[in-house]
Amino acid sequence: MSLYGQAKVKNWRYKLKGNFHFTHSPSPIRNVDDSNHLLGITKPRHMIYLHSYGGEAPFFEALSQGKLLGTRCDNPDCEYQGTLYQPFRIHCPDCLARCTTVDMTDLAKTKGYIHTFMICERAGAFNTLDKPIKFVNIEFEGVSTILMSYLSVGDPKIGKRVIPIFKKFDPTYTITDLSWVVEGTTEEQLPHGFCF
Amino acid sequence: MIKFTENQLKTPKFMRPVYLVTAGQSKFDRAIPEKKTEELCVDALSMAAELINLTPAELKGYIHSCYYGHFADHFGDQLLGEAVIHDRLGLDPLGNIGIKTGGATGGSTLWEAAKTVASGYSDCVLAMGWERMDEVPTDEGNFLISCAADKDWESPLGHIYTGYYAVMAQRYWQIFGKEEESFRKTLAEISVKHHEYARMNPFAQAPMKITVEDVLNSPVVAYPLRVLDCCLMSVGAACAIIADEKTAMEMAKNSNIKPLRIWVTSGSHTLRPADRRPMDIPLLPHETAEIYQDLEERFPGSDRYPGFSGFLGARMCVYYGYRMAGINDPTEDLDVIELHDAFTISDIQTYEDIGIRPYGQGRTYVESGDCYHTNPKTGQPGKLPSNLSGGLIGCMHAVGATGIMQTFEIANHLWGIWGDIHGDEKHWKAFRREKPADWTNLQVEGAKRGLAISHAGVGSHVTCTILMDPDHLLKADS
Ligand SMILES: [Zn+2]
Numbered sequence A: 001m002s003l004y005g006q007a008k009v010k011n012w013r014y015k016l017k018g019n020f021h022f023t024h025s026p027s028p029i030r031n032v033d034d035s036n037h038l039l040g041i042t043k044p045r046h047m048i049y050l051h052s053y054g055g056e057a058p059f060f061e062a063l064s065q066g067k068l069l070g071t072r073c074d075n076p077d078c079e080y081q082g083t084l085y086q087p088f089r090i091h092c093p094d095c096l097a098r099c100t101t102v103d104m105t106d107l108a109k110t111k112g113y114i115h116t117f118m119i120c121e122r123a124g125a126f127n128t129l130d131k132p133i134k135f136v137n138i139e140f141e142g143v144s145t146i147l148m149s150y151l152s153v154g155d156p157k158i159g160k161r162v163i164p165i166f167k168k169f170d171p172t173y174t175i176t177d178l179s180w181v182v183e184g185t186t187e188e189q190l191p192h193g194f195c196f
Numbered sequence B: 001m002i003k004f005t006e007n008q009l010k011t012p013k014f015m016r017p018v019y020l021v022t023a024g025q026s027k028f029d030r031a032i033p034e035k036k037t038e039e040l041c042v043d044a045l046s047m048a049a050e051l052i053n054l055t056p057a058e059l060k061g062y063i064h065s066c067y068y069g070h071f072a073d074h075f076g077d078q079l080l081g082e083a084v085i086h087d088r089l090g091l092d093p094l095g096n097i098g099i100k101t102g103g104a105t106g107g108s109t110l111w112e113a114a115k116t117v118a119s120g121y122s123d124c125v126l127a128m129g130w131e132r133m134d135e136v137p138t139d140e141g142n143f144l145i146s147c148a149a150d151k152d153w154e155s156p157l158g159h160i161y162t163g164y165y166a167v168m169a170q171r172y173w174q175i176f177g178k179e180e181e182s183f184r185k186t187l188a189e190i191s192v193k194h195h196e197y198a199r200m201n202p203f204a205q206a207p208m209k210i211t212v213e214d215v216l217n218s219p220v221v222a223y224p225l226r227v228l229d230c231c232l233m234s235v236g237a238a239c240a241i242i243a244d245e246k247t248a249m250e251m252a253k254n255s256n257i258k259p260l261r262i263w264v265t266s267g268s269h270t271l272r273p274a275d276r277r278p279m280d281i282p283l284l285p286h287e288t289a290e291i292y293q294d295l296e297e298r299f300p301g302s303d304r305y306p307g308f309s310g311f312l313g314a315r316m317c318v319y320y321g322y323r324m325a326g327i328n329d330p331t332e333d334l335d336v337i338e339l340h341d342a343f344t345i346s347d348i349q350t351y352e353d354i355g356i357r358p359y360g361q362g363r364t365y366v367e368s369g370d371c372y373h374t375n376p377k378t379g380q381p382g383k384l385p386s387n388l389s390g391g392l393i394g395c396m397h398a399v400g401a402t403g404i405m406q407t408f409e410i411a412n413h414l415w416g417i418w419g420d421i422h423g424d425e426k427h428w429k430a431f432r433r434e435k436p437a438d439w440t441n442l443q444v445e446g447a448k449r450g451l452a453i454s455h456a457g458v459g460s461h462v463t464c465t466i467l468m469d470p471d472h473l474l475k476a477d478s
Helices: A052-064 A106-108 B037-051 B057-058 B081-088 B105-119 B138-146 B161-175 B182-196 B213-218 B244-251 B312-325 B345-351 B365-366 B401-414 B418-422 B426-429
Strands: A006-008 A013-017 A030-033 A037-041 A071-072 A102-103 A112-119 A133-140 A146-153 A161-165 A178-182 B019-025 B066-070 B095-099 B124-132 B220-222 B235-244 B260-268 B336-339 B449-455 B461-468
Touching: A013 A030, A013 B066, A052 A071, A106 A112, A106 A133, A106 A161, A112 A146, A112 A161, A112 B161, A112 B220, A133 B161, A146 B426, B019 B037, B019 B105, B019 B244, B019 B401, B037 B081, B037 B124, B037 B235, B066 B105, B066 B401, B081 B095, B095 B105, B105 B124, B105 B235, B105 B260, B105 B401, B105 B461, B124 B244, B138 B161, B161 B220, B161 B345, B182 B213, B182 B345, B182 B365, B235 B244, B235 B401, B244 B336, B260 B312, B260 B401, B312 B345, B312 B449, B312 B461, B336 B401, B345 B365, B345 B449, B401 B418, B401 B449, B401 B461
Parallel strands: A146 A178, B066 B095, B066 B124, B336 B449
Antiparallel strands: A006 A013, A030 A037, A071 A102, A112 A133, A133 A146, A161 A178, B019 B235, B019 B260, B124 B235, B260 B461, B449 B461
């Protein structure tokens, strides 16, 4: 296989290297219940997308550095000035002002609780997480919204305190670089690449 | 937003009465490899024509613009599928538009269609919805569905939508269900009921004679939800013809079909449940703030509304819809309903959002027997039967068609033809399905008013379709 597609931005334009799609031939689908007549075809497709994080890019970069960034509306004219958001919102949902980025790593380490959770035995195609996936939604004291993530170590329970861990080694630069463990988890128990 | 202005809460208004003239649907199944989507749409439209004794060509002669509900382009691998269907139905050069709002696509398609007639732009329109979910294996299907979650913040987490939904179910199960075995059984009862009703419906994909134990012993998807608690993945099409009064009466004049008044409203909430902020409960006409004053005492942890346990979008579509159509108490004012039972637990959550029961007490709608065609506790007709089609659990969830299928079903009851249509040997045979020896007519006797809820994802879009016999309105037109 030739080079798997990679991209960078230079002069505000995407510069691509390698293959972004791979071609395979269709094959017939036949009806064995009806004289093996042709019913259709398979349609293989393998392609790579380009995706910009835009104003959220600092959030995903920070995960790889062991930091959890949230945002806050600091517009003095906003009815909800001072509201803290996690998920990171680029703009305030009320006044639409650009929010201020806030490092909430320490807050997350001391004031995060499981609001709800789910242990999911199934995953869709292209899943990269180990099953069963322990989904947890984390409520932080003083934060208006409730982050969805997954628990890597420990058993989830509503109200349980959890601590963030970050994939600082081999980061994927996706939301899966952030995970959580229950209180009392040691460094040795963390999954590959993750640190407190 | 977490506070709403008077402008935003205005009761919606149609500029003239709007009617559902006729409707139709195709067979629903997990896969229909022998037919293209256009063939399923032709089946649905031909059925709608036949109901009012018109030929498809005659029916088409009334249509002025077209509304196509088709959610997942990537499932069918066809962008602008609307144009394909529109051409195959021979409706060029009429204006047409595609509508996509996830699971609520069918309901949203009716919303657009009804507003078009209400405004006077068109006197007769086609609302057609379909979905083609058999072009990929189930795990890829789950991946494609997960693309309807936030692609940066949620989808990479397992690519499994059920997981994003199930966290809400877990919260409801713990706070309002109190993790009681009896509550779990009530959930299972819903699945038993919907699979049983599907047995009487030749269009339905998953007829099953099962017990509560069967549901409780089915494989876990996301605890406490099991396979039999979940909706189906389907292929199929459904359509509705919407018109103004004059056109509706003219179209139906050679049939026993009485055009029905229709209202459709819509509500929304964040795509990511994560973004939900606490707010006051918007009250329905028959509710007061007092009934929720001690909610937190009765259900510790329920103080945050809508939190992860209620659907604000569902609450808002009926907030608008009930006031628009003059409904005070849905249990008293309606005769039959179809709800979006994506999961047994979300069915219960919806009972509360739409005011059939107050928040926290949804389970009693099932436990009282009110939701059945025939109340198993009393042997009398259920007070407000729900999902006699089998719903999404027993009949189908061909996403773009679902909200329209529900409307077709409600209309069948209001027209008094449910038994004629669903008992017709012709359909059973055409769909290669065996009519059960104990087939029962689920017609709700004397039904005059009904409602259907069409719901997307974790509540991002929810619509309310209200149908009434025009001689049994609750509110004079203003
Ligand atoms: Zn603001």
